[in-house]
Amino acid sequence: MDWGFIGSHVMDFVAGAWVTLRFGLYGVGCSLVLGLLCCLARYFRVPVLRSVAHGYIELARNTPLLVQLFFLYAGLPRVGVRLSAEACAVIGLTFLGGAYMSEAFRSGLESVEKSQREAGECLGLTRAQNIRYVLLPQALATAAPALFANVIFLIKETSMFSVLAMMDLMNVADTLRTSGGRTVEVLFMLVVAYLALLLPVSLAATFTERRLRYAGFGNQHSV
Amino acid sequence: MMEPILRVKDIHKAFDGSGVLKGVSLDIHEGEVVVIIGPSGCGKSTLLRCINGLERVDQGEIWLRDQLISGLKDMHLVRQKIGMVFQSYDLFPHMKVMDNLLLGPMKALRKPREAVEAEAMEMLRRVGLAEKAQALPRTLSGGQKQRVALVRAMLMHPELLLLDEITAALDPEMVSEVLNVVIDLAEQGMTMAIVTHEMRFAEAVADRVLFMEQGVIAEEGAPASFFREPKTERARQFLQSFTYASTRKKAQETQAADVGLA
Numbered sequence: 001m002d003w004g005f006i007g008s009h010v011m012d013f014v015a016g017a018w019v020t021l022r023f024g025l026y027g028v029g030c031s032l033v034l035g036l037l038c039c040l041a042r043y044f045r046v047p048v049l050r051s052v053a054h055g056y057i058e059l060a061r062n063t064p065l066l067v068q069l070f071f072l073y074a075g076l077p078r079v080g081v082r083l084s085a086e087a088c089a090v091i092g093l094t095f096l097g098g099a100y101m102s103e104a105f106r107s108g109l110e111s112v113e114k115s116q117r118e119a120g121e122c123l124g125l126t127r128a129q130n131i132r133y134v135l136l137p138q139a140l141a142t143a144a145p146a147l148f149a150n151v152i153f154l155i156k157e158t159s160m161f162s163v164l165a166m167m168d169l170m171n172v173a174d175t176l177r178t179s180g181g182r183t184v185e186v187l188f189m190l191v192v193a194y195l196a197l198l199l200p201v202s203l204a205a206t207f208t209e210r211r212l213r214y215a216g217f218g219n220q221h222s223v
Numbered sequence: 224m225m226e227p228i229l230r231v232k233d234i235h236k237a238f239d240g241s242g243v244l245k246g247v248s249l250d251i252h253e254g255e256v257v258v259i260i261g262p263s264g265c266g267k268s269t270l271l272r273c274i275n276g277l278e279r280v281d282q283g284e285i286w287l288r289d290q291l292i293s294g295l296k297d298m299h300l301v302r303q304k305i306g307m308v309f310q311s312y313d314l315f316p317h318m319k320v321m322d323n324l325l326l327g328p329m330k331a332l333r334k335p336r337e338a339v340e341a342e343a344m345e346m347l348r349r350v351g352l353a354e355k356a357q358a359l360p361r362t363l364s365g366g367q368k369q370r371v372a373l374v375r376a377m378l379m380h381p382e383l384l385l386l387d388e389i390t391a392a393l394d395p396e397m398v399s400e401v402l403n404v405v406i407d408l409a410e411q412g413m414t415m416a417i418v419t420h421e422m423r424f425a426e427a428v429a430d431r432v433l434f435m436e437q438g439v440i441a442e443e444g445a446p447a448s449f450f451r452e453p454k455t456e457r458a459r460q461f462l463q464s465f466t467y468a469s470t471r472k473k474a475q476e477t478q479a480a481d482v483g484l485a
Contacts, residue, residue: 118277119313123327123379124303133326137317 005185009176013193016172021197023086023168024155027093031154032147034094035101040131042102043109053102060099065160068092073164085164097154104150108143109135141212148205152198169193226288227252228382228414229274234283234293236269243269245438246283251383254412258425258446261435262461267418270435271385274416275305287382303331306376307385310392312368314360320347320371321356327379339378346374350404366397373404377413384408386417390424402428422465426450434458 038053040046060068072088083091112135120130140147162171173190177183227250236244243266251257259267272278274285276298285293292301314323324343328334347353350370360368369389376384386405390398402424409415409428419425425432425446432449434442434457442455453459 113311113313115309115311115313116315119309119315121277121299122275122302122305122307123375124299124331125327126299126331129330133330134315138315141317 001188002182002185005180005182006189009189012172012176013169013189016167016169017193017197019161019166019168020155020158020170023089023093023161023166024158024197026090027097027158028151028154030090030094031097031101031150034098035103036105038098038102039105039109042106044127057099057102060095061103065092065096065157066163068095069160069163085161085166088164089158089161089166092160093154093157096157097150100150100153101147104143104146105139107146108139108141111142112138144212145205145209148201148208152201152205155198155201156194225252228288229416230284230286231270231274232284232286234270234273234280234285236266236273236278236280242438244273244280247435247438247440248283249433249440251414251416253414256409256413256415256417256428256430257433258417258419258429258431259433259435260419260422260425260461261433261441265435266438267435268387271307271387271416271418274383274385275302275307277307299331303327303379304382305385306379306381306383307387308369308372308376308389310388312360312365312372312392314363314368314371314375316360319357319359320352320363323360323371324375324378327375332379343374343378346377347371349407350374351400364397365393366400369393369397369401370404373401373408377408382414384413384415386415386419388418388420390419390421422450422462434461436461 038057041049041053044050069088069092072083072092073085076083116134116138117130120134125133158168159170161168162174165171167175169190173186177186180186229249229251231247231249233246233248234244235242235246245266247266247270249257249270259270261267269278273280273293276292276295280293283293284291287301287304290301292298295301314320315326318326321340321343324347325336325339328339329336344353344356347356350373352367352370352374355363355367355371360371363371373389389405390401393401398421402421405415405417405424406428417425417428429446432444432446433440434449434453434455436457442449442453442458444454449458450462453462
């Protein structure tokens with residue numbers, strides 16, 4: 001292991017990690033919003049929108065991110081829509097992530113007993129208030145593990161951004177490896193960099209799940 | 224006579240093609256307590272659920288005072304005036320008792336916290352649960368949960384309160400602590416429609432009893448006359464199914480009479 005080589009390229013990886021993290025988080029944030037909207041359209045059986053949401057989810061989940069990115073980056077310009085690599089990255093990740101987040105939210109919402117929704121309705125809450133105060137808090141407690149798993153999954157999927165010529169971690173590593181030939185050192189740093197980004201997320205997930213279990217959310221079956 | 228608070232006009236409701244309500248009409252006046260009884264599946268719960276729009280009627284009309292409420296697109300304003308409590312309590316498990324109580328008045332009615340909180344404490348005290356204000360629902364017994372659910376509904380100051388078998392999930396020793404609260408409410412003049420299987424409670428609290436069967440109101444009357452001398456054979460049979468001992472005694476009496484005749 002050539003520590004000198006590693007030392008002289010640490011900043012390259014920091015820069016790559018920043019790209020990975022920044023665009024990963026943009027994608028995660030947009031995915032959560034899109035996922036929640038799709039999930040609510042399906043849960044409340046909103047006419048038309050629920051079918052659109054369902055169709056979108058199946059499309060997004062059953063095509064690889066790589067293909068989706070190619071479509072955005074190389075396909076759309078053929079019909080006159082030209083997006084920057086960064087825009088393609090965020091849109092692509094959101095397209096994929098929204099579907100996964102929607103399903104995670106839905107598993108949470110479906111686990112809330114139907115009578116909870118009716119109890120909220122009987123108090124004269126509007127649908128939005130019912131979602132905000134009654135349904136979502138309980139749904140999130142159940143969905144938290146799946147949502148965290150999706151966050152980690154999506155940040156890892158950013159490694160596909162290298163096909164957009166973005167200098168994310170994966171592309172930084174690839175470039176170094178093909179130019180310098182120090183494969184072992186480069187791959188070592190790549191693994192360390194991803195771990196440094198994702199381990200904190202994993203730990204936060206574990207911590208949150210433990211807190212939720214302690215709070216006993218969603219425990220409606222006790223006498 | 225005063226206009227009724229609630230007017231149900233010939234409503235029909237079917238689930239998957241099979242009729243559950245087949246033409247039910249009903250007026251409820253201010254301060255009146257109407258108890259609805261009948262065998263399971265007769266449509267009594269569906270009737271209550273139709274009144275506050277949890278189910279949509281297929282046909283017929285429901286009026287709350289001078290407002291047609293059946294088929295309304297946006298029911299939440301109407302539901303602020305019609306309280307409902309269910310068999311399964313349905314307290315919000317992620318909120319403390321006090322937060323359960325504050326949610327409706329603060330969010331739906333936009334009342335200030337301090338005013339509601341004071342009133343909520345007073346009502347909790349009245350049902351004997353003042354010390355549970357900061358407890359989570361899962362730490363309460365079934366009877367305590369149901370009393371909280373009643374307070375939660377009452378804090379909305381509804382014009383009409385619907386109670387759907389609120390003691391059906393309770394252990395027997397907890398039934399009376401809940402029903403006493405309801406009787407208190409009746410004495411304070413609360414207008415209520417109550418579905419129950421507790422016949423002695425029904426007799427005690429009702430101004431009027433409706434006997435439903437197969438989606439229609441088969442008999443209607445004052446509790447004293449209904450429980451002593453039901454007019455229809457079906458109501459008689461239904462009431463008898465609640466009194467095992469007297470059935471047996473009656474059988475023996477009939478036997479004795481037969482023997483005497485012989």
